[in-house]
Structure formats: structure tokens, C-alpha cells
Amino acid sequence: MAKEKGTVILAEFGSPAELLKAASKLRDAGYKSFDCHSPFPIHGLNQAMGIGRSKLAFFAGVAAAIGFTIALAMQYWMSTIDYPLIVSGKPFNSYPAYTPVTFALTVLLAAFASFFGMLFLSKLPRFNHPLFESEKFEKFSDDSFFISVESNDPLFNTEKTSALLNEIGGKNLEVLGE
Amino acid sequence: MDQPLIRGNPGFHEVTETISRVVEIKTPRAWYILISFTGLIALLFVAFLIHLFFTGIGIWGNQVPVGWAFDITNFVFWVGIGHAGTLISAVLFLLRQRWRTSINRFAEAMTIFAIISAGIWPAIHVGRPWYLFYVFPLPNQMNIWPDFRSPLLWDFFAVGTYFTCSLLFWYLGMVPDLATFRYRAKTKLKKIIYGALSLGWRGGNRQWRHYEVAYLLLAGISTPLVLSVHSVVSTDFAVSVLPGWHSTIFPPYFVAGAIFSGFAMVMTLAIIARKAFALENYITIDHFDKMCKIILATGLIVSYSYIVEMFMSWYSGNIYERFTFMNRAFGPYAWAFWIMISCNVFVPQIFWFKKARNTIWVLFVASILINIGMWFERFVIIVTSLAHDFLPSSWHYYKPTIFDIGMLVGSFGVFLTLFLLFLRVLPMIAMSEVKAILPQASTHHLDSGGIKFETEKIAG
Structure with missing residues (x-):
């Protein structure tokens, strides 16, 4: 089915604490390409697995800056350059009035970046x-x-990895995707 | 905290079972009865909508000078309802109020459906809704752009953004639970639908770590929206020159009112859902107690705003302002004014008493009265100010027609039908979040050997 994606060894653990412990042992053994699956997020797993914090906030920050710029530029261009229109004697470039739309577009783009950036970084949908x-x-x-x-993973070896997983407390081992 | 957040000390599996059961059990007869009733009302709404499109807004009671009446009252009312959902899901999340996990999912759903019920009104009140695209900054045949100096345009952007962000936040939070549903689905069709919606979620920490940041970011983004959306809605009024509307207190006053009415609506829905699906261990009396306190606090802000408005109308020395407020309290619409005062100022005062906060029927009655009061607040603001404007010769007593009332009731039909459908097809409580607040979810939990390992080794 997914042969080109390679093989995966799956091991079960009894509790969040055991998972955390096992992850840190795998990290210390030098494994890089492994993942811990749980019904809810477990804090401390990032360090235990040896992976950094998510860079998602950076995506959202950039998107917010883009939204802010686009909104201001759009409103300025439309009401001052492309078709200036006198409405109740207000100045064409009534920049304080741009606040709500600028805020809304900043927030909107940041929200899109957070959502779709999360999908992109976690390689979803798959x-x-x-x-x-x-x-x-x-x-x-x-x-x-x-x-x-x-x-x-460079260290991957069906037998050795299985043995290691057994040793660190993994139960019900399964080799998948063969 | 003296009581656990989730009662009955359930295990992880028990949480999955209890919450999935709401969707998996044979549809209760009461649900069919309810949805036939609300569905009928929603259909009535559609029928009135068709009549409106063919005939025009003359079928409503709106007449010069009362150009806005039930339509905009309903809009402001429904947008306000949505705010409690966002407050629960975003603000309480940032404040680490862990009790919110039992109620945030369906409060968010309520937000989405309330914004749908709200968004209809500005769209149809323009009379020719097929020209609605003029509010988009799109090139049109007249080559002009929308007027960015107009609060009505701000409103469109604010509410549009609010709906989009709420939807993304709601859906993101649901992905792990949809993965649970994907495995529990019995039929092929359900497996495909839940499977597609869960996006292939594998619950790996390589996904969770991005998920958690996305959740935090969306909460951070939604938090200012709680304050900004109703502030912008209030500028629809505050930026005009009409006595009774032209007031700087409007933005905070509207925001407090929105949270006040929204929590009342969350309470009404929670009382029914918890009873109907036996979720007393998840939505506990403590949740209601805390919601009551928020209702009381925001109710006091609303009452304070009423007093400040009345004081300022006297203190300003402006005869038009003074007249408008005297006219509100003692004029032809005094009945609406006093309904508003009784429901919004007096009713929440019972929440000073713990006994009232812990008695379900009291909560139910009070929450409904508060929403009646908040609807009348918007009615009083909009209609009394317009009906007696600067030119006494055009003064006019606004009377709603059968279509005004029918469509107001109809919007409740749309809202409740969507909510009932939600209860039966989507997880109404966030399972992954509830599991995370159980004691055994902690890596330091004693029964799971948590005390034995050394933290330094893990931290590496």
C-alpha cells in the first residue's frame, strides 16, 4: 500500500510517563525519525524527543504583517488615488477610519496562516x-x-530497533508497511 | 480547588465512550420532536425570506424615520450571542481556566450558528441583496470602491473576519476528536466523511506540537475579536449624530452586553444538552456557578452603562439627548424600556446568592429572561432613537408586522436546528482536551510510575 514510504515499527506504552521516558531513551540512542502518538498533547515530549519548538508563530507573524500592509495600502489607494470621492466633506485620506478594516485583515491573515501553516508543518492532510x-x-x-x-532513520534496523523498543518498555510490537 | 473539574473520576476510555455516545446512540425521540419543531420554524423563515425577496422590505413595519427596526435589532442580538463562545474558547484558554474544556466546543458551535443567524439580517435589510457585493472591495461596473470611512463597511469586515476565525478555531479544535470518530464510525459513508474531516490525524507529537501552537495563536487572535467585533457593531450607531446613539460609551457597553447575553444563551443550551445526554459529570454545577458570576459581573457593567448614559444625557445639557432618554423611559416605548431594565438589571442580581446559582430551574428561567432583556435593549436603542428624531412632524410609532415577528422567530429556528444537528453529528465536548485535564494525563501521576524517573534525563 505505502511501500515507497517505507516500514514503520509501532510499540505500545502504558502511560504518558512511560512514553516520555521511552522517547528520551530513543533520543539518547540516536534515533531521529520517530514519533510519539497520544490521545492528547503531552508536555515535555518536545525535549524528550529532541525536537525544537514549533516555528508556526513566525508564519503567523509574517502573515499578520502582510495583512496589515495590504489593508492600509488598499484603503489608501482606493479612497485617495484610484477614485477619490467626497463623502460628507471628509478628507480623502481619513486614515483613522482605516483602523477597523486594517485590524480585521491583519487578524484574518494571521488566522489563515496559523491554520494552514499548522497543516503544512504537520504534513496534513495525509x-x-x-x-x-x-x-x-x-x-x-x-x-x-x-x-x-x-x-x-539511519539507525533503523527491523530487529535491532524492535529489540530496543522492547527493552525500553514497548509492548505489542508491530512491523507495518512491509 | 475543592472539587475535581470532571466528576466521577473517569478513565480516558470512559471519556471517549461518554462523549461519543451522544452521537452514537439511537436518535432519541425527543430529538426528532425538537428538530421537527425547529425545522418547521426554519422553513417558515425561508418562506418569509422568499416573500421578502419578491415583494421587498415593505412587508416589514419599517417606515421613515424608523428605517432600522427588527432587522438590525436581530443582527446586533445574534452577533452578541456569539461573543460568549469566543470568550470561553479563547479568553478563558489564555487565562488557563481549565474548567472551560467541558463547555468550549458547543459554545464555539453556538458562536458559529449565532453569526449565521446574525449575518442574514444586514444582507437582507439592504432591500436588494443581489447588490450586496458592493461591500466587497471589488471593481464594479461603476468603477467606485466601498467607502472605508463608513462604519457599515467596517462592520462587514469585522463580522466576516469574526466568522472566519471562529470557524477555523472550531474546526482546528475538532480535528483530534474527528479522528476518534473516524475509528468509531460504523458505516462506510461515516468512515469516509469523518476520515476526510480528520485530515489523517495521527496524534503524533510532531503534529501536536504545531497543533498546540496553532491553537494558542488562534486563541490569541480571537481574544481581541471578542472586544473588537461588538465595538465595531456599536460604531454603526455611535458614529451617527442621532441622540441616543451618538455616545462614546457604546463600544464597551456593547461588548459587556454581548458577553452578558451570550453566557445566558450558553447556559440555556448547556442545561438542555446536559440533561438530554446525561453529561452531568462533565458539565457540572461548578460550571454553572462560574458562568453565573460572569453573567453577574457583565450584568453590572451593563447596568452601570445604563446609568452613565442617563446621567450624561442630563449632564450634557443637550435638550435632544435629555428628551430621548425621558422619552425612552416614559414615552410610548416605556414598556420595552422597563422590560429591558427588569431583565438586565434586576434579574441577574439573584446570582449574588449561591443557592440561586446552584438551582438549575432558576438558572434556566433567568438565562431566558436575560436574553429577552438583551433583545429589548437593542430594540430600545434602535427604535426609540429613530422614532422620535429631530423633526417632530415625522415622529412615528413603529409597529412590527407579522413578517417582522415571524422572521425573528424564524432566525431562532435556524439557530436551534443547526445546533440540534451539531449535537448529533459532531463531538459536543472536546474529548482530547478533557482527557488532558484528567489527573492521570499528567506525566507526574503516581499510578503510572511518574515519580520514579528523573526529569533531568528527559530534558536532555
């Missing part, structure tokens, strides 16, 4: 993944905790 072959994996959305190690 409807096909070796993990979806597992019967057990669906419990990640209910009450179970998993670690998956992907075969594109």
Missing part, C-alpha cells in the same frame, strides 16, 4: 500512512500511547 494498517493503532485516539519508528 490520508494514507503505514500506521493506518495497524488495528491497534486506532486506540491512539482513545486511551493508548504509541511510539512509531520510521525506516528512513
Whole structure:
């Protein structure tokens, strides 16, 4: 099904604390391409997995700046340059009146960037993944905790990785996407 | 805190079961009865809408000088309702009020449906809604652009942004729960729909870490919207020169009123949903207690605003302002004014008493009275000011027609029908968020060996 994406080894863990512990051991063993699956976000996993904080806020900040600029430029150009229109004797460039629209567009673009940036950074939507072959994996959305190690990791070796996962407390190991 | 946020000490799986059950059980008979009733009213709304489009807004009671009446009253009322949902989902999130997790999802849904019920009104009150695209900054056949100095245009941008941000926030929060539904779905069609909506969510920390930041950002973005949207709506009035409208207190006064009425609506809906689907352990009496306190606080701000407005109309020495306020309280619309005062000033005072805050039927009655009061507040502001403007020869007593009343009721039909559908197809409580606030979700929880490992090793 998803052969070109490679193989994934899935191991189950008993609790958030065990997951955290196991993740830090995998990190210390030098693994890079693995992920911890849980029904809710677990704090401390970023450090335990050795990955940094999300860069999403940067996306949103840039989008907000773009929204702000576009809104001001648009209002100035439309009401002062392209078709100046006298309305109740107000100045053409009534810049204080631009505040609400500028605010709205700044916020709107930042919101779009947060939402679509999140999808982009987490590589979603993705409807096909070796993990979806597992019967057990669906419990990640209910009450179970998993670690998956992907075969594109340089240290990946089906037997050795499985042994390591067993050693750090992983149960019900499954090799998927073969 | 003396009581746990979620009662009954459920496990993770139990949370999934209890909340999914709302959607998975055989549709209760009461739901069918309710939706046939609200659906009929919504259809009536559509029928009146068609009549309106074919005949024109002359079917309403609007007459010069009362050019805005039920239409804009309903708009302001419904936009205001939405604000509580945003306050719960965004402001309380930033303030780390963890009790919000049980009520934020359906409060957000309420926001979305309230903005839909609101957005209809400005669109149809223009008389020829097919020219509505003039408010978009698009080139049109006359080569002119919208007037950015007009509050009506600000309103369009503010409400449009509000709806879009609320929808994104609501949907983002739902993705992990939709993944749960994807696995629990029994039929092929449901599997496809929930599967597509959950975007292939795998709950990996490589996704959660972006998800959490996106959630935080959207909460941060929505927080100023709670204040800005109704402020902009209030400028529709405050920027005009009409006595009774031309007032600098309007933005904060409208925002407080919006949160006040919105929480009352959340309370009405929560009382019904919790009873109907046996969610007493999730939406506890503590939730109602806290909501009552917010209603009381915002109700006091609203009452204070009434007093300041009346004082300023006297203190300003402006005879038109004075007349407008005397006329509101003792003129032909005194009945509406006193309904407003009784419901918005006196009714919330019972929430000073813990016994009242903890008695469900009292909450139910009070929340409905408050919403009646808040509808009348907008009616009083809009109609009394317009009906007696500067030119006494055009003074006019506004009377609604059957279509005004029918369409007001109809907008409730649209709102409630959407809400009932939501209860049956989407997770009404945020499962992933509820699980995260359970004691066993903590990595330091004793039963899961949390005490044994050393934090320094993990932190690396």
C-alpha cells in the first residue's frame, strides 16, 4: 500500500510517563525519525524527543504583517488615488477610519496562516500512512500511547530497533508497511 | 480547588465512550420532536425570506424615520450571542481556566450558528441583496470602491473576519476528536466523511506540537475579536449624530452586553444538552456557578452603562439627548424600556446568592429572561432613537408586522436546528482536551510510575 514510504515499527506504552521516558531513551540512542502518538498533547515530549519548538508563530507573524500592509495600502489607494470621492466633506485620506478594516485583515491573515501553516508543518492532510494498517493503532485516539519508528532513520534496523523498543518498555510490537 | 473539574473520576476510555455516545446512540425521540419543531420554524423563515425577496422590505413595519427596526435589532442580538463562545474558547484558554474544556466546543458551535443567524439580517435589510457585493472591495461596473470611512463597511469586515476565525478555531479544535470518530464510525459513508474531516490525524507529537501552537495563536487572535467585533457593531450607531446613539460609551457597553447575553444563551443550551445526554459529570454545577458570576459581573457593567448614559444625557445639557432618554423611559416605548431594565438589571442580581446559582430551574428561567432583556435593549436603542428624531412632524410609532415577528422567530429556528444537528453529528465536548485535564494525563501521576524517573534525563 505505502511501500515507497517505507516500514514503520509501532510499540505500545502504558502511560504518558512511560512514553516520555521511552522517547528520551530513543533520543539518547540516536534515533531521529520517530514519533510519539497520544490521545492528547503531552508536555515535555518536545525535549524528550529532541525536537525544537514549533516555528508556526513566525508564519503567523509574517502573515499578520502582510495583512496589515495590504489593508492600509488598499484603503489608501482606493479612497485617495484610484477614485477619490467626497463623502460628507471628509478628507480623502481619513486614515483613522482605516483602523477597523486594517485590524480585521491583519487578524484574518494571521488566522489563515496559523491554520494552514499548522497543516503544512504537520504534513496534513495525509490520508494514507503505514500506521493506518495497524488495528491497534486506532486506540491512539482513545486511551493508548504509541511510539512509531520510521525506516528512513539511519539507525533503523527491523530487529535491532524492535529489540530496543522492547527493552525500553514497548509492548505489542508491530512491523507495518512491509 | 475543592472539587475535581470532571466528576466521577473517569478513565480516558470512559471519556471517549461518554462523549461519543451522544452521537452514537439511537436518535432519541425527543430529538426528532425538537428538530421537527425547529425545522418547521426554519422553513417558515425561508418562506418569509422568499416573500421578502419578491415583494421587498415593505412587508416589514419599517417606515421613515424608523428605517432600522427588527432587522438590525436581530443582527446586533445574534452577533452578541456569539461573543460568549469566543470568550470561553479563547479568553478563558489564555487565562488557563481549565474548567472551560467541558463547555468550549458547543459554545464555539453556538458562536458559529449565532453569526449565521446574525449575518442574514444586514444582507437582507439592504432591500436588494443581489447588490450586496458592493461591500466587497471589488471593481464594479461603476468603477467606485466601498467607502472605508463608513462604519457599515467596517462592520462587514469585522463580522466576516469574526466568522472566519471562529470557524477555523472550531474546526482546528475538532480535528483530534474527528479522528476518534473516524475509528468509531460504523458505516462506510461515516468512515469516509469523518476520515476526510480528520485530515489523517495521527496524534503524533510532531503534529501536536504545531497543533498546540496553532491553537494558542488562534486563541490569541480571537481574544481581541471578542472586544473588537461588538465595538465595531456599536460604531454603526455611535458614529451617527442621532441622540441616543451618538455616545462614546457604546463600544464597551456593547461588548459587556454581548458577553452578558451570550453566557445566558450558553447556559440555556448547556442545561438542555446536559440533561438530554446525561453529561452531568462533565458539565457540572461548578460550571454553572462560574458562568453565573460572569453573567453577574457583565450584568453590572451593563447596568452601570445604563446609568452613565442617563446621567450624561442630563449632564450634557443637550435638550435632544435629555428628551430621548425621558422619552425612552416614559414615552410610548416605556414598556420595552422597563422590560429591558427588569431583565438586565434586576434579574441577574439573584446570582449574588449561591443557592440561586446552584438551582438549575432558576438558572434556566433567568438565562431566558436575560436574553429577552438583551433583545429589548437593542430594540430600545434602535427604535426609540429613530422614532422620535429631530423633526417632530415625522415622529412615528413603529409597529412590527407579522413578517417582522415571524422572521425573528424564524432566525431562532435556524439557530436551534443547526445546533440540534451539531449535537448529533459532531463531538459536543472536546474529548482530547478533557482527557488532558484528567489527573492521570499528567506525566507526574503516581499510578503510572511518574515519580520514579528523573526529569533531568528527559530534558536532555
